[in-house]
Amino acid sequence: MPRPAAAPRGRTAPPVAPHVTRAHRQLLGLYLLLGVTVSSWLARMPSVRSALDLSEAGLGVVLLLGAVGSLLTVLVAGGVVTRYGSRRTLTAAAVMFSVATVLLGLGPALGRVEVLVVGVFVMSASFALGNVPMNVETVVVERALGRTVVPQFHAAFSVGAVTGSLLGAGAAFLDVPLLVQFGGIGLVSLVWRLASIPAAVLPVPPRAADAPPAARGMRSALGAWRERRTLVVGVIVLTAALSEGSANNWLAIAVVDGFRQTEAVAAVVYGVFTGSMMVARLAGTWAIDRFGRVTVLAASGSVAFGGLLLFGLAPSLPLAVVGVVGWGLGAGLVVPIGMAAVSHEPLRAASRVAVVSAFASVSSIAAPPLLGLAAGAVGARHALLLVAVGLAVSVVLARSVAAPADAQPGTPATATPPVDDDALVLAVDTAPDAPAATSATHEASVTPTAALPTVPAGPPAVPSAVPAQRGPLLEEVVR
Template sequence: MTPSSPRAQQHATRAAFFIPGFATAAWAPMVPFAKAKAGLSDASLGGLLLCLGLGSLLAMPLAGALTARLGSRRLMIATTALILLTLPLLTLAPTPLALGATLFVFGAGVGAMDCTMNMQAVAVERDAGRPMMSGFHAFYSIGGFVGAGCMTGLLVLGTPLWLASLIAVAAMLLVALLSAPHWRPQRILHDGPMLAVPHGVVLFISVLAFVVFLAEGSMLDWSAVFLAEVRQVPRDQAGAGFAVFTLAMTAMRLFGDGIVERLGRTRTIVIGGITAAAGFALATLVPSFAMALVGYVLVGLGCANIVPALFSMAGQQRAMPESIAITAVTTLGYAGILAGPAAIGALAHATSLGFAFLCVAAMLLGVAASARSLARRLP
């Protein structure tokens, strides 16, 4: 069935971004429970979280190739089903091995969905003839805020973890049923290898995306642990950190297209990188739950429009074909989520979690410093 109208396609694309944002955020408040249940240290938790990122990383180039064969709608339906099936299993995995395997499959579903929806978003934005990328990514953030907020609220009310996960699945299923008929069915041309090694400006964009996704991944997987273990916040309230981070990111991305139009992509990246770095520093160096939340807000505000700007730049460059470049940037950018949690866990084990967060702040300052050089390399 062909989507009824361009507006229906746009709304359905926003819903596609909402689903993986909701799913990954619903997992964030579950992390301290999973860590305690399995008796994991920071380093071993980081190793298990590596499974989620590894599943995403391996699924992304495969999704790029399958979109050309199956069409984006079929692939998005399949990956949504995979997400919905595995999220409840994360609460039931009895051993670290089972948890790692489930995280791998869950990550594969999220990663494949992320890659496919970004390709669809580029096509929908082009057909609309106006900037829409920040708005689409805003709905990933909306999903993150709603998912983290709902899961945290259910846990505070005493809802069993397995039941809270089923409620989350039911909400995502409803969104998918309403939007899937309007997802674009066409096969997106992918004329090239499954994963082309990025070069030139595409490699530059990929490295910056890697850093920003690493920062976002640290919020997903370690913000609740930091609040619970360093700031001594009760575990059932520790998900509030990721909730305020996603709320700030959502609010900023809702206005992101207009902000990028006024400031330009380069200044947006510079200001965003500095703001996010300041947020990490504040949350880490000031020993206060309230100040940690303020810091997470700044991280969300700063990171909000960097990734959408980088995806738009990937579509603007001419060093590689657009579809292959977007797949490469998505894959290598999301490698930050693969490497980030494990690296932070290992560094926290050797030093402290606060020091690991300060290292992320330093890398974000590097993103800000690199923006003007990147802009000079684009047509």
């Protein structure tokens, strides 16, 4: 991968518009918050299991039902974002997530497994719904800034995950009731999200009427399922989601059962995993620019593979923690790289991110019951060794993330004046039909720009970062 183009000597890059800088900060905050809310729940998983007297297999079934909600939602999320815009979609996801968080605490408090199931289902659905616009918006911000920043957002999630796991460990140590912990987190997260979303979503330009028919709703979303490269990248992200998700769901339990440790110690070990992911993502900006996606992805899969094997086979907890560090370091960049690989074309970014996210949801559906059944037979720690097979697959397929082009962040262009997000939806729906623009090699026709997405997973300020022959609207991201 070529290095980012350096600014000529004696010249400085154009200033970044204030609303772009503000969007960058607010989006970082949303990723951090998401990490806190998810990890604080996952760190208390042993308490949830004990309160409801669930076996490993029973807990696996509960998580499976949640994964079904995620898959059903992500299948339509790309079309929802394209039709209604990132702002509305993120707001709906925020409300759903907060309601679900309360249900997660209410189920164990009432001793009702069905309430927990509803909470897990709604939480997974809200995560899938919000994941697509958040990942797309990271690409938009990156292009507007003119430099690689996407790994920063995933690093912010990891920072939040570390914070959340420590909060969970503290709550477990102090024996804080699950309903009190989750209820408080649900309220705080809702207020935070509703306050941040308007500024986190960059405005769209007043040129939406030029949108081609391919940019509209469900047709564009479903078309991404016929793209071979998108499907291959989806498989890579599936293996990454399997790795990270299995750690999220089973690492704490594996430490409790496999090493006879307390829940608080298990939460700290989980914090080591998320902290290692954070370090990888903080270093990811430099690593990707220096070595390229293919090399970083292959190295990540190899390190995660070795770390997971060490954790599963280590005779002592300290040595297993070393394996957890390697596992987390290797797992940190696979999802950002995968999301980036399918987000190089603004008009199709939401649809492709939705497809890749669907693969991640499939892994969430398959992993809980399989690992739960395996854990019942050989223990949770040894059951996690099954995930190593997926990591080997990601290494084999690593080269696919390089095609069709590895553009780099260029110079931020002059910011577009703010326009309401909803204006684009109306304009796209009423735009006259026009022949679809022909596609050309991305690198040959654009100023070097980021090919990155999170996930996670957008709109304007992508001026000179798109092929000129595709029409003026393609200077921006259609949502």
